[in-house]
Amino acid sequence: MEYILEHPGLVLITSLLMQGLGAYVGHVVGGRWAETHVLERSDYRTIISATLTLLALLIGFSLTMAVNRYDLRKTYEEAEANAISSEFRRVSVMPNAAEVRDLLIRYTDLRIQFYQVRHRGQLKNIVTETRILQDKLWSSVAPTALAQPPAVTGLVLSGMNDAINAENYAEAAWRNHIPVGAWFLMGFVAVVANVLLGYGEEHKHRSTLTILPFIVSAAFFLISDVDSPNYGLIRMPPNNLIALAQTLKAHAPG
Numbered sequence: 001m002e003y004i005l006e007h008p009g010l011v012l013i014t015s016l017l018m019q020g021l022g023a024y025v026g027h028v029v030g031g032r033w034a035e036t037h038v039l040e041r042s043d044y045r046t047i048i049s050a051t052l053t054l055l056a057l058l059i060g061f062s063l064t065m066a067v068n069r070y071d072l073r074k075t076y077e078e079a080e081a082n083a084i085s086s087e088f089r090r091v092s093v094m095p096n097a098a099e100v101r102d103l104l105i106r107y108t109d110l111r112i113q114f115y116q117v118r119h120r121g122q123l124k125n126i127v128t129e130t131r132i133l134q135d136k137l138w139s140s141v142a143p144t145a146l147a148q149p150p151a152v153t154g155l156v157l158s159g160m161n162d163a164i165n166a167e168n169y170a171e172a173a174w175r176n177h178i179p180v181g182a183w184f185l186m187g188f189v190a191v192v193a194n195v196l197l198g199y200g201e202e203h204k205h206r207s208t209l210t211i212l213p214f215i216v217s218a219a220f221f222l223i224s225d226v227d228s229p230n231y232g233l234i235r236m237p238p239n240n241l242i243a244l245a246q247t248l249k250a251h252a253p254g
Contacts, residue, residue: 001180007231011224012217015190019213022191026198027209048196055189059219062186065178066227073173073229073236077115080166081240084108087159088248091141094156100140101248104163107133108245111167114174115238118230127171134164178227190216 004010084104091100110133114126141160193216198209225232 001183005177005180005183005224006228008221008224008228008233012221015187015217015220016213018187018191019194019216020210022194023198023209023213026195026200029199044196044200048193048200051189051193051196055186055193055216058182058186058189059216059223062178062182062223063219063226065182066223069173069176069178070226070229070234070236072176073170076166076170076173077236077238078240080111080163080170081238081244083159083163083166084111084241085244085247087156087163088251090156090159094141094144096140096144100137103133103137103140105245105248107137107163108241108248111170112238112241112245114171115229115236115241120230123230130167134167138164174229178223186220190220 004014084107088101088104091097091104094100107130110126110130114123114130117123117126138160141156194209194212197212225234229236
């Protein structure tokens with residue numbers, strides 16, 4: 001299920017199929033009971049109106065959740081760039097500043113790849129490489145910083161800790177998606193709405209049964225696209241990290 005939700009195209013296809021099937025089932029059942037409908041027309045309109053209203057509210061809340069998560073990822077990407085930039089300046093007081101700065105440049109390039117990659121296997125490799133490089137960064141500053149005055153030690157070590165923590169926050173935000181339960185609820189209400197629509201639709205208006213599935217599926221596609229940072233059409237380019245990488249390389253020695 002999570003694999004489908006991470007790919008907006010699959011969400012679109014699955015949503016169309018499920019809602020189309022629901023509309024067809026409702027239409028078949030309604031056609032068989034056309035002369036003896038158990039629901040009065042006024043009651044039917046009330047039920048379907050309430051169902052569509054609930055569906056609209058769920059879609060609106062879910063889209064808001066997806067947009068908020070998108071904005072949170074942008075915030076953490078900016079914070080990560082600021083943390084790396086600050087540490088790049090702080091390590092200038094270290095005897096091995098050139099070595100640490102070279103590692104920070106490599107680290108920044110690796111973080112840019114994290115935001116741009118689309119393949120799950122490549123993403124896993126990048127996360128592994130990031131952890132290895134973080135250990136190298138910490139090992140490159142910790143022994144040397146401890147030999148410096150306390151003020152320098154605190155400055156450098158706290159800066160490196162901030163840079164590593166910023167990556168952890170960004171990665172956590174990257175994994176933070178709309179709960180699967182919310183998707184199930186939206187899908188269930190959408191299918192029920194199509195069943196009710198098909199149940200009350202007349203045979204001569206059968207073509208109208210395709211309208212709601214397409215509209216709702218388009219909304220589901222947009223929500224999934226915004227909520228899928230790796231596989232959606234709407235990407236979040238790491239502009240701050242890219243600009244930082246260019247600046248760091250321009251100030252790097254030789």
